[in-house]
Each structure stands twice: as structure tokens, then as C-alpha cells.
Amino acid sequence: MAMRWDPDTYLAYADERARPFLELTVRIRAEAPRTVVDLGAGPGTLTALLHERWPEATVTAVDSSAEMVGRARAIEGIAVQHADLRRWRPDAPVDVIVANASLQWVPDHLALLPRLVDHLAPRGWLALQVPGNFEEPSHTLRRELAAQEPFAAHTAGVDHPASHDPADYLRALQELGCEVDAWETTYLHVLHGEDPVLEWVKGTGARPTLLALPEDLRARFEAELGARLREAYPETGAGVVLPFRRVFAVARRP
Template sequence: MAHSWDPTQYLAFGDERGRPFLDLTARIGATSPSLVVDLGAGPATLTALLAERWPDAEVLAVDSSPHMLERARGVTGVRVEQADLRTWRAGRPVDVLVTNAALQWVPGHLALLPHLLEQVAHGGWLALQVPGNFEEPSHAIRRELAAQEPYAPHLADIDDPSSHDAEDYLRVLQQERCEVDAWETTYLHVLHGEDPVFDWVSGTGARPTLEALPADLRTRFAEEFKRRLREAYPDHGHGVVLPFRRVFAVAHRV
């Protein structure tokens, strides 16, 4: 079941969501690329950092969401293109291809990596980052609730994100004759507000679930979800700590 994106909700935690992007792109060794592509760029606020780093490059933000791209069109130095990352093809070889927090929405995306590498020029770079926190309470509670009545009949076909371990990405990319740097990091995000973990997940992983429910059930689901999240992530007076594992891989095509 397709869902839509709200760039305002997504950017509510812009600093926290931006840290993995910075850690990822810091490992890219390109010096003077001609074409830089951010695949699954969302509102392109982070794509703008690529334009700043390589001001002489053509920088392209690709996303399937018209709502995200509407925001992206206002970003200086970035051209936008609407496309599905599963079928997107570059018009010419890409020197730097970044996909940040997008592949987790593509089932079986390990099999997509060779196609993505085909878009990268020899000597170019592919850099990816995906969340690796899907067994954390923020996701486990959502799945548990979604499997219960009266919600389950409405949620059978929703998009459900998933990812792999760093070694899995490393092995696939190595098989494509790339030099690969793969790693993982767990960030401890300190969040503030009445229901900050709910606010976080409702902009990303829980959004398809909430959108798929009728309005009356959505309100009921959200209130129970909030209650359980408050129990799982208590505020001890200094904010709510949200551990968030991220998985990274940077491949140099040689």
C-alpha cells in the first residue's frame, strides 16, 4: 500500500536525522565529481550539503514523493527529478551516488545494489545508509498493535521497512569488485516533548500504519501507541533517550 510523506513532520528532528548523512558522506573520497546524485533525497535539505561540498558539480535530488520534491525545488544548487529508486537510471555515469535512509523501504534491496552500481562511473562512489533499529520498541510496539483487532484488517498490505547488517552490504558490494568501507553506529538521541518518540516515528516508520487506518481507529491506535512508547522510553528528567542504530556502506568502484 502506497503512502505519502510530510516534509514538515519529517524535518521535525532535522539535526538528528542529518547526523548519519554527515557521517556517511565524510567517507566519500571524491574530489571533483561532475555528477552527484542523492537517490531518495526527500526534501533535499541534506542534498544541499553535497552542492556546498562540490560546488562545480551538477547535483541531482531524486525522490518519488511529489510532496518532498515540492520542498526540494526551493533548495539552491540542486536539480530535482521525480522517480522510483527501484527503476531509476542515470542519463550519464554518476561520480557520487548517495542513498540515505531510503533503501529500507525497498523489499529485497540487496538485489538492487548491482543495478545502482551500474549507474556509477568507474572510479566513482556509492554511499548508502539505512536504519538498523527495527527490533527496537519503537517498531516492535507498532507491529504488535498493528496485528491486533480492530487494526489488523486495515494494515495487511502496508509498507514495512527493513534492512540488513553492515557485513551483508559489504559482501554484496565486494562481489561487484568494489573497495568497501562498512560500519554501524548507534546514536543516543535525546528528545524532548510530550510524546517525542511518537513524533519521531510518525514522520517515518509508523507513517504508513497511521495513514492506512480510518480516522477513528487512527486516533485510538495513536493514543495506545503513545502510552506504550512512554513506558518503553521514560523521561528521567533530562529528556527521552532514543537509541538508534544506523548501518553504513561506502563503495569505491575501481
């Protein structure tokens, strides 16, 4: 069953979430693609940038969340498809496939790369970006707390995002015969507001855990996680600094 996402919570830090998308897609050197697909497009706000860049192309946003798809349908200039990227198949080869902050939700997603490359037209482009911060307190504290009672009885088996290092994506895509550019960047996001790191993770990595909890335990979990995150990410007087490592790869099919 697809997880229920909240577009408003996700977009609370829209500018910060857009930066890696922009730095990923600027390295796609396709000049006049006919078809562009954004896999795991969320609310479609970033997909719209692909339409602005290639206005003559058919640009499609694909997402498994009904809530995200509903939001994306309101954006002009893009097509929208409700589908799970693990089983998505295009009607014809695609010139550009973008998977921005989506593959981390697919277990063993390196095994999915051959299928995605196979969906590309000759000399087509695959661009992916995944978080690489899953051993940071923003994730480890959530996992530790979720493993404790009374939460563990409800959170066992929930989805946990995961990713690989740039060299792993480089090697996997080179083995498929692609020309590959792979790199990583650590952003220092300066966040403001009450419990900003908690609000950040509620929109992404912590959401499966929160949805698995009954309402009374969810409030308790949020309060305890918020306290731990405030200790790990203290207010500096100029905001709360959230280091965020991102991993990128852009491949071109031969």
C-alpha cells in the same frame, strides 16, 4: 502508489536525522565529481549539503514523494527529479550516488545494489545508510499493535522498512568488485517534548501504518502506541533517550 510524506513532520528532528548523513558522506573521498545523485532525498535539505561540498557538480535530488519533491524544488543549486529509486536510471554514468535512509523501504534491496553500482562511472562512489533498529520497541510495538483488531483489518500488507547488517552490505558490494568501507553506529538521541518518540516514528517508520487507518482509528492507534512508547522510553528528567542503530557502507567502483 508512492506513499504520501509530510516534510514538516519529517523535519521535526532535522538535526538528529542529519547526523548519519554527515558521517556517511564525509567518507566519500571524491575530489571533483561532475555528477552527484541523492536517491530518496526527501525534502532536499541534506542534498543541499552535497551542493555546498561540490559546488561545481550537477547535484540531483531524486524522490518518489510528490510532497517531498515539491519542498526540494525550493532549494537553490540542486536539480530535482520525481522518480522511484527502484526504477531510476541516469542519462549517463554518475560519479557519486548517495542513498541515505531510503533503501530500507525497498524490499530485497541487496538485489538493487548491482544496478546502482552499474550506474556509477569508473572509480565512482556509492554511499548508503539505513536504520538498523527494526527490532527495537519503536518498531516492534507498532507492529504488534497494528496486528491487533480493529487495526489489523486495515494495516495488513502495509510497507514495513527492513535492513541488513554491515557485513551483508560489505559482502554484497565486494562481490561486485568494489572497495568497501562498512560500519555501524548506535546514536543515543535525547528527545524532548510531549510523546517525542511517537512524533519521531510518525515522520518515518510508522507513517505507512498510520496512513492505512481511517481517521477515527488513526487517533486511537496513535494514543495506544504513544502510551506503549512512553513506557518503553521513559522520561529521565533530562529528556527521553532513543537508542538508534544505523548501518553504513561506502563503496568505490573499480
